[in-house]
Amino acid sequence: MPAIIGAPHSVALDITNKCNLRCLHCFNNSGENDVVANELSDNEVLELVDSICQMHPFSFCFCGGETLLRKDLVIESLRRLSASGVKCNLVSNGLLANSNTLHELERAGLNGIQFSLDGLRDSHEHMRGLSGLYDRVLDAIDITLNETSLHLSIAFCPTSFNVDDFKPVCTMLRDKLKSSGRTDRIDLRVQPLMLLGRARRNRTIRPSNNQYRRLVNTINDLRYDPDYRGYFMLEWGDPIDHLVRFPQLQMQFDQVAIHANGDIVASPYIPLIIGNVRKHSLQEYYDAGMATVWDKPVVTALANRMHSIDEMEEISSLIADINMDGDLYIDLIDDDLGDLSVLSQF
Template identity: 40%
Template sequence: MEKYYKYKKLEENGFQEFDKSDILSGPLHIAIDITNKCNAKCLHCFNRSGSELLRAEISNNEMLEIFKEMAEVKPFSTCFCGGEPMMKYELVLQAAEILKNGGVPNIAMVTNGWFLTKDRVIDLRNAGLTHIQLSLDGKDAKTHERMRGIKGIYEKVLDALRFIDEAGISSAVAFSPAQFNIKQFPEVVELLQKFDNLREIKVQPLMPLGKAVEGRSELFASEEEYRELVKYIEKFNSQRTYNDKIRVDWSDPLDHLRRFITLNFKNNIFSEIKSDGNLTASAYIPVAVGNLKRHSLKDYWKAGLGKVWDIPVIRELAEFVICIEDMKYDSQELPRIFFEDNIEIDLIDNDVMNHLEDFTLEKLYK
């Protein structure tokens, strides 16, 4: 199996070794998929939320035990993701309270906004939620609802942003650029100026994963359209003053892949927990390194969860991804992310960190 290039040994990069995982009790940030269920039918959904996946979700009781473990390791921030986490609203409330009582300072949720009401936002705030991210993919209902596949969701998002303002917690909005909406972005930014607690508008390239690659090539904007979008964002941010509350963040979904295989960072301060209990180093790498139905988060951390970027198969797969098109992994005949089972290893059961030479792509996936 050919590689695009062979990464240098870390010491050859000339960076000082940076390893703090041994003095941390766990990851600094944890994102957890509460569920893969979703009421929307988003054209671009990278993890195919709402579809029948190959994995079975863990029970609510098992999920609550995971949150208790998370509270013990006290991450700096957590995020309830999905799917649509509000489809398990009572679980979200209980989880937020557990984390708040455990001393976790930043508790966020990503939601499409459909199930948010004024009373629910207040209850979420009181339970411990400090931040909510929604999505708005167009200047009007027709455009946003085309992307999200559910009639009425445009007004739901605007209502939710108003409820969040009234509750006094912060919000962010994600915009997913596609052929049919990318030129509307300046008008979306203008529309959002009226929300006092909105702190950030997030934009990144549409990823060729999940539903976005199911025969919908018309979704993807051209390189020229992306250049114009980035030019607008740079101009907008350059004209911001100290008192301007909203910033626009253009994100590179590949940044962490490049960073962890080229810089000498040994500790992975970010961990992802899937709705089936799987632990992954990145949503964009088809490798699970454990499952919280088998062992605790603390035990996985002691076994090397903070050093998973030392595992050869993870580094090798990250090497394949030079641009976002490479996320498909199709030219390498590797598992299609969110279509097929991941490559599964277990940091504890397989004693991975003491036998790194056995966990190469060649040995694990032929």
């Protein structure tokens, strides 16, 4: 049996759940969930960052919410993380990503940035509810490619109204990368729409099975098309995959996700909290056996209920939406993750 790891390989922190948009598909109800009133303070975030630096993870991701709403805090966190040799990435909707901000982030130590681009103009702005946003995102992409060395990632969420935009988006991004003269590839990430959070209330945006098949065929074609394959790392993500593999293979918990209020979750996509950094440090949780949390009966019982996107929605319906009151809280240190009676409520 391999040695039990004592620290995470990667950490993702929701630096805030406040948001300047109300996107139709947002899985964690950013901007209007129950976490926004109880977020970690600047000092608490910096204390957490300092403790993470001492654990020496390979990578750290600033997630949200809209991360750049706490830009100054992000920059100070970046300085500390990069000084400790941690590779840092950030996700953003692009609305606040102007030239000055992107240069500040790079100087502070940011390595890569991900913007969302959910189709061409009409599709993207319909998804995100703001006229003019499309041009702002394209400007942010141009600045990233032409004025910085930040690695660029693009997230594309398929919907019933944007599937046919995928190849034109790829063509546009390819042409931007070519004109920049850069030799690296753009990471282009696609995964099925999860019926969680606001997507549950806007379920008509979900693509049909035929639309999904068409999209997957397009992705596969582009992977082998010589006009595209040198410009992208195309990723078709499966949000269920880790919930199936990790318990079955008894994989160690090396990718930590922390909500904006300090909650540590077994998975970003199930409403199960296994600790909070306000109660115990991340290192204390690892010392208490967090690496083997996928072996715990409560965690595996929930994960085993989720073998499809539809079952993700079912679990959230029975317990709570992500980041809403009602999340199942079982502290790894203070409670018993082996007591399945806590699941009797559903």
